[in-house]
Amino acid sequence: MSDSSHRRGAGGERLFGLTTAGAAWLVLLLLLGTAVSMAWGGRQAFSTFGFGFLTSREWNPVEGHFGALVPIYGTLVTSAIALIIAVPVSVGIALFLTEIAPRWARGPIGIAIELLAAIPSIIYGMWGLFVFAPWLGEHVQPWLIEHLGNTPILGPLFEGAPIGIGMLTAGIVLGIMIIPFVAAVARDVFAAVPPSLREAAVALGSTRWEILSRVTLPYTRSAIVGAVFLGLGRALGETMAVTFVLGNAHDLSISLLMPSNSIAATIANEFTEADTDLYRSSLIALAFLLFVVTFIVLSLAKLLLSRMDRSLGRTH
């Protein structure tokens, strides 16, 4: 090798190393930059309202009072409904795909469930607003109001008129949206349970339910919790679908049938209309809260999944 080409090789080596490390740093900086920029953009709201920003239910752009309680409440309630629906269904799908379905059907059905994650969220929103919410309002909500609306503890959750849109509808749509994410992880970790454990259970005469409840779930517990956190992280930050079906109302109500607001939906609906600095800053402060909470939730998910990650090589 001649001297000049050798030197060129060394230069290429350094350039390549620097470029790739720079790109890796950029990923890190983008996340830091997002956090800092949201904190900086929201500083006016935080300094004006202080801690009261989190506890005030008033959201009045005309008088310049902004409290985040209603969007926070709406975000938490809809995400909770989503988890209540998505977690058992996802475990059921994972069980079906790993234990029950005939081998030839596993691939196509698995892909179909994964396609639920590929549908853009705005399509979920349109379907939710024009088809699913009216259907719920006509067929399901009257039944809920009639049969559960007067019961002692659950009653207040199901009071009101069957108007279709509201927290319940948004929660269900969110639940459907996060099913593919939770189910994919659950399927992968179920499939990664060492065959010897399963075979031992089978040899003892266990039924499928006993294998699931006493071998598979205990063995995969931390990864399943990680998958739930992953779904929660998605649900908290989901914007368009919720914006369509939540009803954009800054009211605090116990009833799940009432319209409400979420952090992401408030930002999506109001940011381009925000006409004062304080208004805009309050919306960015909301985004900061959302970012911090999803960061914590997703970090927990990642930590819980990392143990399984190593044995699998991959979970998503």
Next chain:
Amino acid sequence: MSARQLRRRIADLAAFAFACAATIFGLVFLFWILWTTFRYGVEALKPSLVTQMTPPPGEDGGLLNAFYGSGVMVLLAVAIGTPIGIAAGTYLAEHGRFSRLAAIVRFVNDILLSAPSIVIGLFVYELVVRTMGHFSGIAGALALAMILLPIVTRTTDEALRLVPDTMREAGFALGLPRWKVTGQILYKAARAGMLTGILLGLARISGETAPLLFTALNNQFWSADLAQPLANVPVVIFQYAMSPYDQWHALAWAGALTLTAFVLALNVFVRILARKGNSK
């Protein structure tokens, strides 16, 4: 059969029935959503969709400017996000494989992958739109690139780590420098996986709405100027679907069908491609 055996049998059947019901639940919603989009979308499909601009309220029109704007922004985002993502993924899998920075970046990248896209939109708003003083197509493309970046980074990292070490050793044994081993051997071996990541990322950003609301905004008229607000399919669908006008609703459904068909076709294509790559 004893009572205990019966109880166990019933519990087993219940679990079986629940697993089947859960799968049917998921599939029903998939087909319900697709059927809805197809039915309303086909009704609204007209040749004028691709020959006319987005109309004012209550008039007929098309989505030509929106298709154009979306296409330009998505391609620009791929052009920006792909090289950076491949470089970052290369660092994670190759040059910095066991470094502390790689461990941190891998962690952060996975969080960025699931981070709320609306927050990313606001970040680009603060960074670009405020600096420029107005909404623009370039800001929209940057927001989409920021969503694409973690997808490409992750899939590149995974694809490269699947390449057996013997290939690296063979390259080094020939006296090749590291960057040539990566560029001329590993990239070729990992090509299918990396391409999968880029195409999946492209499908994902094609449907993203939230990050465009505060960056590209929208534009009712034909504009090819990236420094100005740019029409795009997702935001047009959002505005038109939320409006009270029937013509706008029809256009929103036509846009929704086109978008869904494109995204799903790309996803299915990628899976076929990946399967071919695996069987080779």
